[in-house]
Amino acid sequence: MSQQTVLVIDDERDIRELLTITLGRMDLQVHAVGTVAEARRALDERSYDLCFTDMRLPDGNGQEVIELIADEHPDTPVAMITAYGNVDAAVNALKAGAFDFVSKPVDIQMLRRLVRTALKLAEEKRAGGNDAPDAAASGSRLIGDSLTMQQVRVTIGKLARNQAPVYIAGESGVGKELVARLIHEQGPRTSGPFVPVNCGAIPSELMESEFFGHRKGSFTGAGADKEGLFQAANGGTLFLDEVAELPLHMQVKLLRAIQEKAVRPIGAREEIPVDVRILSATHKNLAALVEQGLFRQDLFYRINVIELRVPPLRERRGDVPLLSAFILKQLAAKNGGDEGRLQADARQALEAYDFPGNVRELENILERAMAMCDGDSITATDLMLPQRAPRMSGEPAPTSPSPAGMATAPAAAASTPDGGLDDYISNLERTAIIKALEESRYNKTAAARKLGITFRALRYKLKKLGID
Incomplete structure (x- = not known):
């Protein structure tokens, strides 16, 4: 089997030498150049299994190289080398077709993991041929022959081939988590963990510990070291369901963890590198929440590199x-x-x-x-x-029908107190509670938060109203 080759494009000699030595120790042949022109000549002369390109080059920028490779060498994964904290460049690179990005100073362990994942992806691309196998692979679980679902399956196959963050949009109950699982399973991280987390189900005061972990003795009750969700998903995929429920203070910490690819457990002195692909979803209009100041714009752009709508x-x-x-x-x-x-x-x-x-x-x-x-x-x-009550001529259309759990209650019960005021109020409460439970995927803590009541009050009302 011939030795795999990597093209490195960077005008800094130290970076070229670091990558050449590191990749050489992985038994890879490295060809290093310092300009866009040299990169074009190298790509014309031979094919490569992987490419790294700096963002700023003497005669152009890495974006040109990424677009060139995406158009003329689509089977070659390319990663952008960015300056520390340059989120905009990383996002633009991923949108242009980059597989992933590496921040300076380069973390060697993370670089090796990225290379292994990228080479595995390149092999699967060459073996897979076209989109048809991917679409077929998801067909047994993503049911439907409609044109929209066929398009969703093809898109899943394409998204599985890179590491760009994906925002999965869709109403409650459409199957957003299933779509996320399929993106994970059809990609090069399939052997790694898939860690789903409902952001609305974690109490605000526990979020940092849940996401990033903590050290023993870092706070009252921390009797042992605990691994966070990012560490649990290392080498795989972290699926942030109902990401719109994250409080603003946590959005800041999440943004840093995503862009720096590192987390700091509570009580720890140093950050821990993590190799995680981020998929996120919510049934809410995230762009509208950004406009209202309820969701950070920088985090929105970071997780919404590619949007997939599930109909x-x-x-x-x-x-x-x-x-x-x-x-x-x-x-x-x-x-x-x-x-x-x-x-x-x-x-x-x-x-x-x-x-x-x-x-x-x-x-x-x-x-x-x-x-x-x-x-x-x-x-x-x-x-x-x-059942919908018949409408009189000129009457406005009714709102969404009652939840399925309310099927035995008469449709008119919530519109007239003929059965007594207590029954009328109880029916209104029952409708609101069931709706909140369905929207929060039957998580009682999240449902209580939606309703603006305590968990104990919700538990009492569930018992009182006979809701199982």
Whole structure:
């Protein structure tokens, strides 16, 4: 097998020598040049397995080199060498097609990990050929034949091939975590850990310890050293779900950890290098939160290098039968019973329904229907879909239907106190609580925060209202 080759482009002799020695010890052949012109000639003369380029060069900039390689040598991963803390350059490089970036002064251990990951990626690119295998690989779990879902699968395959941070946008329940897992599994980090974290579920006072870890004795209750989420995800992917829930003070610390690729546990004197790919998601409009001053603009640009939108179920109604069949098959395997069958009226009802809770709501509806139906035959009545009251001419359209868990409550109960004021208020509370639980993925601490009440108050109301 021929020796793998690396092209290094940097006008600083010390950096060229450092990379040449370090990469040479990894049994790699290194060709080092100092200008864009020399880099162009080198790329014309032969192919390389990996490329490093400085941002500032005497006759141009590294961005030109990245764009050249992306256009003419798409199978060659390229990493940008940036000055300390230069986030804008790193983001622009990733958007232009760079695989990753390295900050000066160069951390040798991190450099070696980056090289191993990049070379693995290059091998997979050459072996994989085109996008089709990637799309097929995600098809067994990301269900749907609609054009929008086909595009999502192809995009996942492309995003898996680099290390750029990806922001996954979409409503609650569309499957954002599944998309993140597929990006991880189809990329060169698949053998590393995938660490998902719900940012809205961590109490504010514990966030720094949870993300970065702590040293024994650093605060009351710290009886032993603890590894943080960044360290747990080292060599793999950290998925920040509901990233919009991060408080501003934590956004600052997160930004530093991402751009410097290092964390400092509470009570530690030195930072620890971490090699983590960041994927993030939220059902909220992050750009609007930036405008309102509720989310830092610099962090937004750092995590939103590439945005992938996952469509809501109402935009791909044709996928509902496929999804339903898949879910019913899973339920049968889970519960050990017969596989449920949708009758014609049930299929029509599902295809006409808007699904404000998306795929998660569909799963909830079908699980309930299997519990309520006779045998394995599911009718529209068994689905217990929320009913909309008929509208008078000129009346405005209703808001989103009640959550699936409210299907047994009459639709008019929340609009008139005919049943008594106590019942009326209870129904309003029940609707608000169930909505908050669904939006927080049934995390009670996060739901209580959304409702503006204490966890203990929420627990009392759940018991009082009979909500399981």
